[in-house]
Amino acid sequence: MTEPTVLYDAPGPRARRLNLVLSVLFAALLLAALWWMLSVLGSKGQLDWAKWKPFTQGSTWTTYLLPGLWNTVKAALLSVVIALPISALLGIARMSDHAWIRWPAGVVVEFFRAIPVLILMLFAFTLWFTLFSASSPLAGVVIGLVLYNGSVLAEIVRAGLRSLPRGQSEAAAAIGLTKSQTMTAILLPQAVTVMLPSVVSQMVVILKDTALGGILVGYVELRRAGGTAASFYKNLLPTYVVIAAIYIALNLALGLAASYLERRLRTRGGQRPGGPQDTPGAGSAGLVIGGAVP
Numbered sequence: 022m023t024e025p026t027v028l029y030d031a032p033g034p035r036a037r038r039l040n041l042v043l044s045v046l047f048a049a050l051l052l053a054a055l056w057w058m059l060s061v062l063g064s065k066g067q068l069d070w071a072k073w074k075p076f077t078q079g080s081t082w083t084t085y086l087l088p089g090l091w092n093t094v095k096a097a098l099l100s101v102v103i104a105l106p107i108s109a110l111l112g113i114a115r116m117s118d119h120a121w122i123r124w125p126a127g128v129v130v131e132f133f134r135a136i137p138v139l140i141l142m143l144f145a146f147t148l149w150f151t152l153f154s155a156s157s158p159l160a161g162v163v164i165g166l167v168l169y170n171g172s173v174l175a176e177i178v179r180a181g182l183r184s185l186p187r188g189q190s191e192a193a194a195a196i197g198l199t200k201s202q203t204m205t206a207i208l209l210p211q212a213v214t215v216m217l218p219s220v221v222s223q224m225v226v227i228l229k230d231t232a233l234g235g236i237l238v239g240y241v242e243l244r245r246a247g248g249t250a251a252s253f254y255k256n257l258l259p260t261y262v263v264i265a266a267i268y269i270a271l272n273l274a275l276g277l278a279a280s281y282l283e284r285r286l287r288t289r290g291g292q293r294p295g296g297p298q299d300t301p302g303a304g305s306a307g308l309v310i311g312g313a314v315p
Contacts, residue, residue: 062258072256076263081250089246090267096159096242097228100166104227105220107171112178113204126175133172139233141165146238158241162234170227174220181216182208214286221279225272243267 032040062068075081114126133141145168146161185208193203235245243264251260 067258072254072259075250075254075256076259081254085246085250085253086243086263086267089241089243092159092240092246093228093231093242094271096162096166096231096234096240097224099159099163100170100227100231101224103163104167104171104174107167108174109178109209111171111175112182115175115179116182118200130172130175133168134176136169138165138169138230139237141168142234143237156239158234158238161238162231162240162242165234166227166230170223170230174223177216177219177223178212181212181219184215185211214283217279217283217286221276224279225275228271228275229268 059068066072111126111130114122115130117123117126142161142165145164146156146158149155149157149160149164189207189211190203193207198206231240231242232244234240235242235248239245241249247260247264251257254260
């Protein structure tokens with residue numbers, strides 16, 4: 022096994038001292054900026070206990086924040102559950118050998134990727150009201166998120182499949198597997214690991230974009246519910262600080278769960294898919310099924 026290549030020179034004593042000095046200066050400037058910001062907020066009464074006290078009361082959470090949080094999670098989950106299979110179908114369709122499948126899938130993906138998600142939400146909300154004579158902010162938010170993010174995820178799926186070595190498909194064809202069998206049993210299991218970081222990033226985008234529904238179509242998600250609480254308690258800035266902390270906690274939890282899943286997938290079978298172990302040697306055909314080389 023070869024040693025890893027060093028792509029940069031290790032810093033010497035002078036460089037380390039310079040880095041230490043710069044780090045101390047940056048930390049001092051950061052602390053000074055934080056002290057100045059807190060001083061200004063305190064002088065304007067934003068740090069008064071009366072403005073933060075509502076978040077220690079259960080009624081604030083049960084009346085405003087928790088229902089809004091549930092609506093945010095519900096819209097995001099529905100969007101992800103619907104968008105993932107649609108994106109997989111579109112991504113695979115864009116790789117089809119048949120032009121009558123490949124071109125329509127490409128048109129759908131490029132069309133909905135080019136439209137802002139806010140416009141798609143408004144369109145879906147208006148269309149739902151026109152068809153069913155009923156207002157459904159949840160439907161508007163979910164349909165808008167599915168149309169946009171399904172198209173973006175379709176490109177992620179296609180890129181993940183394209184990143185795999187061609188030898189995988191060629192080896193599958195050599196042992197008599199059909200294209201459908203090759204896709205479902207050989208390519209997709211490996212591509213999932215490659216795509217996972219990008220898919221999780223897009224899931225974070227979906228979670229945050231639910232807030233757009235509260236702005237335009239009246240969906241009572243976390244931000245809108247928090248805004249109602251802020252109007253009642255007259256504490257806009259503290260409320261948005263708490264809402265931001267909730268969003269950060271949600272996204273961190275999602276990222277940690279995805280990192281755990283990625284580690285499990287990469288270590289399944291005792292090797293990293295797409296690594297040197299999966300590359301066939303000269304004059305041989307290597308086929309990876311489920312992360313292990315038979």
